[in-house]
Every structure is written in structure tokens, then in C-alpha cells.
Amino acid sequence: MTRVIRLIVNGTSREVEIPTYRTLLDCLRYDLGLTGSKEGCGVGVCGACTVLLDGKMISSCIALAVFADGHAVTTIEGLADDERLHPVQQAFVDAGGFQCGICTPGQVVSAKALLDAVPNPSDAQIREWMVGNLCRCTGYYKIVESVRAAAERSRA
Amino acid sequence: MAHRIVGKAIGRLDGIEKVSGEARYSGDVTLPGLVWGKALRSPLPHARILRIDTSKAKALAGVLAVLTARDLPNVLVGRRMFDMPLLARDRVRFIGERVAVVAALDPDLAEEALALIDVEYEDLPAVFDPVEAIKDGAPILHENPGAYDGAPPERPHPNVQSVLRFKLGDVESGFRAADRVFEHTFRTQLDHQGYLEPHAGVVAIDEDGRVQVWASNKMPFRLKELLSQALQLPPEQIRVNLTPIGGDFGGKGSVMDLPLAYHLARAIGRPVKMIMRYTEELMAGNPRHPAIITMRTGVSKDGHIVARRVKALFNSGAYAAFKPAPSVNLGGSGMGAGVYRIPHLSIESFCIYSNNIPCGHARSPGEPQMVFAGESHMDMMARELSLDPAEFRRRNLLRDGDLLANGHHLEHVRASDTLEAALKASHWSEPKPGPWIGRGAAMTHRHIGVGFTNARVRLETDGKVSVLIALPDTGTGAHLVLRQVVAEVLGLSLDEVEIEVATTDDFTTDSGVGGSRVTHTGGRAAYHAAEKLKEQIQADAAKLGEPASSLAAIAQAAAREGRTLEASHFYDAKVHGAVTSFTAQVAEVAVDPATGQVTVRHFTTAHDVGTIINPIGHQGQIEGGLIQGLGFALMEEMKTEDGQISTLSLGDFKLPTIQDIPPLTTVLLEDPVGPGPFNAKAIGEGSISAVAPAIANAVADACGVRILDLPITAEKVYFALKEKERRS
Numbered sequence: 001m002t003r004v005i006r007l008i009v010n011g012t013s014r015e016v017e018i019p020t021y022r023t024l025l026d027c028l029r030y031d032l033g034l035t036g037s038k039e040g041c042g043v044g045v046c047g048a049c050t051v052l053l054d055g056k057m058i059s060s061c062i063a064l065a066v067f068a069d070g071h072a073v074t075t076i077e078g079l080a081d082d083e084r085l086h087p088v089q090q091a092f093v094d095a096g097g098f099q100c101g102i103c104t105p106g107q108v109v110s111a112k113a114l115l116d117a118v119p120n121p122s123d124a125q126i127r128e129w130m131v132g133n134l135c136r137c138t139g140y141y142k143i144v145e146s147v148r149a150a151a152e153r154s155r156a
Numbered sequence: 157m158a159h160r161i162v163g164k165a166i167g168r169l170d171g172i173e174k175v176s177g178e179a180r181y182s183g184d185v186t187l188p189g190l191v192w193g194k195a196l197r198s199p200l201p202h203a204r205i206l207r208i209d210t211s212k213a214k215a216l217a218g219v220l221a222v223l224t225a226r227d228l229p230n231v232l233v234g235r236r237m238f239d240m241p242l243l244a245r246d247r248v249r250f251i252g253e254r255v256a257v258v259a260a261l262d263p264d265l266a267e268e269a270l271a272l273i274d275v276e277y278e279d280l281p282a283v284f285d286p287v288e289a290i291k292d293g294a295p296i297l298h299e300n301p302g303a304y305d306g307a308p309p310e311r312p313h314p315n316v317q318s319v320l321r322f323k324l325g326d327v328e329s330g331f332r333a334a335d336r337v338f339e340h341t342f343r344t345q346l347d348h349q350g351y352l353e354p355h356a357g358v359v360a361i362d363e364d365g366r367v368q369v370w371a372s373n374k375m376p377f378r379l380k381e382l383l384s385q386a387l388q389l390p391p392e393q394i395r396v397n398l399t400p401i402g403g404d405f406g407g408k409g410s411v412m413d414l415p416l417a418y419h420l421a422r423a424i425g426r427p428v429k430m431i432m433r434y435t436e437e438l439m440a441g442n443p444r445h446p447a448i449i450t451m452r453t454g455v456s457k458d459g460h461i462v463a464r465r466v467k468a469l470f471n472s473g474a475y476a477a478f479k480p481a482p483s484v485n486l487g488g489s490g491m492g493a494g495v496y497r498i499p500h501l502s503i504e505s506f507c508i509y510s511n512n513i514p515c516g517h518a519r520s521p522g523e524p525q526m527v528f529a530g531e532s533h534m535d536m537m538a539r540e541l542s543l544d545p546a547e548f549r550r551r552n553l554l555r556d557g558d559l560l561a562n563g564h565h566l567e568h569v570r571a572s573d574t575l576e577a578a579l580k581a582s583h584w585s586e587p588k589p590g591p592w593i594g595r596g597a598a599m600t601h602r603h604i605g606v607g608f609t610n611a612r613v614r615l616e617t618d619g620k621v622s623v624l625i626a627l628p629d630t631g632t633g634a635h636l637v638l639r640q641v642v643a644e645v646l647g648l649s650l651d652e653v654e655i656e657v658a659t660t661d662d663f664t665t666d667s668g669v670g671g672s673r674v675t676h677t678g679g680r681a682a683y684h685a686a687e688k689l690k691e692q693i694q695a696d697a698a699k700l701g702e703p704a705s706s707l708a709a710i711a712q713a714a715a716r717e718g719r720t721l722e723a724s725h726f727y728d729a730k731v732h733g734a735v736t737s738f739t740a741q742v743a744e745v746a747v748d749p750a751t752g753q754v755t756v757r758h759f760t761t762a763h764d765v766g767t768i769i770n771p772i773g774h775q776g777q778i779e780g781g782l783i784q785g786l787g788f789a790l791m792e793e794m795k796t797e798d799g800q801i802s803t804l805s806l807g808d809f810k811l812p813t814i815q816d817i818p819p820l821t822t823v824l825l826e827d828p829v830g831p832g833p834f835n836a837k838a839i840g841e842g843s844i845s846a847v848a849p850a851i852a853n854a855v856a857d858a859c860g861v862r863i864l865d866l867p868i869t870a871e872k873v874y875f876a877l878k879e880k881e882r883r884s
Contacts, residue, residue, distance in 0.1 A: 021264055030262070035184035036177020038402070040352035041434045041806035048352055076177030089175040094167035096772040099780065100631025101174030102353040102402030108175055130814045134806065136350045136403050137631050138776055139783030140814040 010078025097146030201799030330463025330500025334454025353402020375668030442516025478516030488522020531849030596853025605673025619708030752874025766830025766837030785847025
């Protein structure tokens, strides 16, 4: 069974016909061609598929696309402003907050959501908020640094 | 020597696409007409396949093909020893082995089709434990393993894949000269590399009949060779297109699903994508070998090691196919000698077949296992000898001219400096801040990797220099390192040097990524190519005289004459040099006596390093490896019962999170004597192996219990504390 749904993806209205079993992640990646969000664990644990649904973080690998019908979805592709990286993205580059990059879209989206909610987080708040985003490369130290630097950059 | 760009803390300018979401990994590759492949896996550890009925699956709308072993040529695949069928033929040997494969219009349909395939099995006796597997009468995994291509000749039992030996002196006479002899046995767990990108690949057959491959594989040229063998095609008919790799840590070097994707693509005439689910990674990836390691060491009255015998049993699982070394064993076994001068040494390492998941290489293969055993053993002996563990180590550390287990001698040995630096930074000799708090030290060292890399540098007509390289980006920042090296040699700024990622059509060979080699071999290839280009530029500039105001002008003048200024270099390092890198680490832990929970309060890591080319990337390797080591020490375990892994998701198989990282002090002893460009050394595998024993030693120091098997969970510490209480 298929259904037509309408999503506001990164500010643009998109209509797509999908099978009802399609996850939001697969819909973004394969129906809409936005492959920035990644599937790691596939069970909502690793955070690589993190997107914002009406501004709130969700694991898109365990959300059905039909449930997002009529809602706003922000993905990693929606963060940069034209050619200019979002301050969080720039901070991850400058501080070395990624290596292989597969978890990075999720990390960056989560960090953006954190700074939207808590503009000046302590290290403890950063670690508490980002606990749902696994990274196997960095050992996390430079992710903490990146988020801290992004907060400072956003304040400047 | 002062450098302009080498040594500068430049951020990850090579990864703008990774933060913007534009980077295209293998799983992101899409092509017109692309369809999905999925494999059906065995639910039994050892069974005969009596019948496979694919008719219902074939009848499902949207399913394009269903293949079983009967539809495929009877070839065996591997990385060095070729013992694994593309699909199980008549018999399955582990839970997770591929039995059939389907192609469908979308991945969900493909999975639905798998559920419609009916397979009738007949159970066979199975063996799971490596000790049981090499007893007389044990179920035999492979009737004639010696007949497989690449099989090592020595085989004391049909379930032995390979034996690797290291020998120094005469170990029997060494033990006769010892005053005290200690023997301990250690166990380490089955552990996944934990990359978050499951294996992914796309195979397409283009109009010219060429096989186009996009794969999360770190050795493109070796992959081309292996696919040529697996697909029975001439190598020139295959092109491997490089993509970024979402984490490797040793695990991304095999053909994995690619031959199946090829056969599906051939059967249906459309490109096929296969991505393993993480559950499939955990049941049928190629994880780190679990080990049982017995160490026996003879020590003289004055605390000098005189002899050591090490026996390691690695539970390799159902196939040897994932091990790439000619020994078909784990080179890390040589680390049974640790960082110590041991005049009489014998190490025997056995890789053993069993009805478990086949194991492969993981970051510093064999070393975390061996170093956990060796460095725990050191502390246990120090305690018996009433010596401070640091002092016991001091008396036995390697010095210049000493031999490693493999018979290579060492130079520029900084074992002692590295240990002292870690002790000082960790306040080793100061009183501990409270009860139930302990400190533990551990050491290791690692070679600077060898291999062969091609690089081609070219002066473009816009004045920029491009570096063509066939090393895939596994995330280490190697491409940025190469840019820094070339910019340094040519006197350019970083943004005047660009990386161009090659395909396997652009060069004839390359050893790819792995074994801590890339900064060395890729760096030297790029360095020498840049030196050659520099000579050409200087010669052209001299010819042009005054008008040669810029590199662009030189390139354009050459272009007008139909010339391109470019140079290539093939750098080939065959043997490990006499220089290694030492690591000394100190963990400070607190043990909660009520629960057994271990908290790492502080961690100190000291490294004897070469010239650091990019401090951010360098530190990133140290931190990432260290936290992998912490996961190995405290939480990671693929729990297995009768061949069935019960931790089949990242919710059950625990990787460290951002909340698990301890406060960290890093000490770098920079000593520009490495073989890499500008005397760099390697760092990628230096920080992982000593973490577990440092923590185990700290736990013993904190609460008097010795955990001999990893991971060191709260339960193990709790019950060990209870046992200790009961006895006292």
C-alpha cells in the first residue's frame, strides 16, 4: 500500500508517494535523494540518522515517513546557508570533530538542536545531550571541543 | 628543522563534504535502474543443506532474482587463504553464513523475499570452543583445509587454520636458569571493530562490459585482484571507484557481498546495491578474534626476565578467509614479548576453526589481546616479587640494539623515556586520593607500517597543484597530511594543493590503507613526487626567466608547448625498519565496592612519536584508539552461546559513548627519526592496546582483585570481591 505525503524538507515543500512501511530515513535518502542522513545501527541507538522534526531531534531510522506527513524536517543538508557552513559545521571542521564522517551529520544536527535549546552549554550538558550520538573514530574529545567552539562562535 | 605547513594544527579542511552531508559513501551511490540485493543467512551453526525452495520468493512482485550456490560458479574466496564459498554449498558452518541472495526493487521487498525462501537443513555436530576444537574426535569444519589456495602447510589438527611462531634463544635452557617461574592464563572477548558504516557496495556492469565497483573497502587494488579471482574475470575488466569509508579499523578489506552483487547484476542486467544491516555486521562481519593466552615467564632473583613461553589460541570461526597476512595468523602475536628484552622466548599462535563467526583484522590485529595478557602478567609477577610494577618494567625494558620477537633489532629505543613521562604525568609516585582508587600502568610499542603507494603530482594551469592518489579516505585525515607534505615541499599554501582521488584505472598497484602505513608510504610517495615536480618547475622557470612570475604562468607556458608539468613516484617499503613507537599509559580508576562498577577517573597516555605533520589529526588518532581500547577493556563483548551471538544490535553490543570518556592527559615525546616524510612515524594503532591492561592493573591496585578475562564488567569485579571476602 502506498500513500502520498507532504513534507517540508529544509524549508521546501516536497510531495512523495511511498509505501506505508517506508522509514523517514529511507524516504529522505532514497525517495528524496538526501543521502546526508546515514543508517548506522538501524534501531535508533547510534544517532547517525538524527534529523529534526519540527525542530526536535528524532532517529529517522525508526520513524515511519507517513507519521511525518505535514511536518517540517531539517536534515544535515539544510544547515548551511548557501555557500556558508553553519557555525556548528565550521566548528567540527576547525576542531577536528570528525574523522570518517559517517556519524557526523547526526552529530552536527544534534549539536545544532542543543545550541538552539541551550545556547551556552557546560561540558556536562554537552555530554548529556550528545550521548545518543555514537562515534567510533574520534573518542569524542574533539566532539566536545567542537560543540563548545560552536557555542562560542554562535555567541560572537 | 622548522616547517611552514608541516606540524601546523590545521582543522579537517579535507572534510567539508562530511559536515555538509554531501560526502557520498558507497551506500549513497545511486545509478539509473539500481536495485537492492539482500542475503539470506543460516540460522544454524553447522548443518547440511538438504533443499532450498526459492519459488515463493521468486513469485513476489518486485523480486527480480533469487540465487543459490547452484546458480554460481564453485569458487572460494578469501584475502589470503581461500576457503569461503560465495554462498553456502551443501553445508553451512556458522550462524549468519550466506545461503541465498535476492535482488528486488527496494530493500524492504528484498527482505520480505528472504522470508519466503524455504531451506531444509540437517543438523551436524558443531564445535564452538577452540580448546575443544583441536581435540581428537572434534567435529571437523573443513575436510581438507591444506588443499585450499593460500593454506599454510603446517596443520597439527584439521581444525587448525595456521600456526605462527616466534623464537629467540633457547627457551628451555632459559627456564632452567630462572629463579622464579610464573604462569597465568588470560581470555579476551569477541569484539566488533565498531565502525558505524556497515559494509556497503554497488556493482554495475557498464556498456563495455566492465564491472564498476563502489565499495567500503580500504585496499582498492587488492580488492580488484580478489574480485578478479572471485568473479573469474581478467583484472582489467574491473574498476574500483573510491569512496570515503565510514570507519575501517581493520575490518574493511574483504570482498564481503560484492561477488553476490555482481552475480545479481549480471543475472538481471541492472546495477545492484548491497548494504549489510548492522545486525548482519554483528553476526557475519569479520570481528576481532577472541583469544585464550597462556604466558609463562621465568625471572631471575634480581627481577630480570630470562625466559618466556606464550601460547595463544585464537578462535577464528568457520573460515580463515578474512585474514590478509601470508601467515593466515595474527602478527600481533609477536607482542607476546611486550616491550621487554627477553633472551629466551617462544611464542606459538594458533588460529582455530570453529562454528562461530569468522574473524578478521581489527585495529592492531592480535595486539590488544596479547598486550592485555602480557601487561597483566607483568603486574601479577611484580606483586609476587614485591616490586613496584613500574620498577619491574624498568629493569626489563628494551634498549637500543635489542631484538624483537621477529628477530629485528631496534634503534632509537625510547621505552624508558616514554614510561617515565607517563609515570610523571600521572603522579604515579604520589599517594592515591582515597580508598578503592588504584593506578595501573601498561606499555606497548608498534612498528611504522610498510607497503607501497603511488602518487602523481601535477601543476595545473591555474597554478594549483593536484595530487592524484589511490588511497581511500578512511577518516584518518591522510589526504590532508598529503596536502601538507606537498605544500611544504613546493612552498605553497595549503589551498594551492588539491587531492584528486584516483580509481584503479589510474595506477597499476597500491597497497591501500592499513597497518599504520599511510603517512609513511603515501607521505613519502607524495613527497618524492613533489620533489621531482619542483625540479621541473625550477628548470622551466629558469628557461622562462622574467615572465615566469607565477606557477600559473609556468604551467601555461608549458601547456602552449604541449607539455604538462607532472611527476609520479612509487614508494615501496618492504620491511619494517629498526624504529618503532613506544606507548606508556596509566589508568587511575575507582571501584565501587557495592556494585563492582569501575570508573576511570583519569587516563594518561604517553607516546614516543616522530615529526607530527598534523597535530589535530595525530591527537585524533590517539584519542580514538584509546577510547576503542577503553571499550575493549570495560564493555564491548559480542556474547555468544553455541555459535549464536545474542548481542545483535548496537543497543546490546555496547560501544563507548561520550559519557564514558575519562579526563585525559597526553604526553608526546617528539623525536624526528621516523621513516615517514619529514621523519614522521605512525600513530594510528599506538594507543589502543595498552588501555585494557592499564585498567586491569588499576582495578587490582584499587581493590585487590585480578580480572583475567575481558571485558572488566561490574559483575565480574563484584563477584571477585565477594570471593575475596569469602576467602579472607
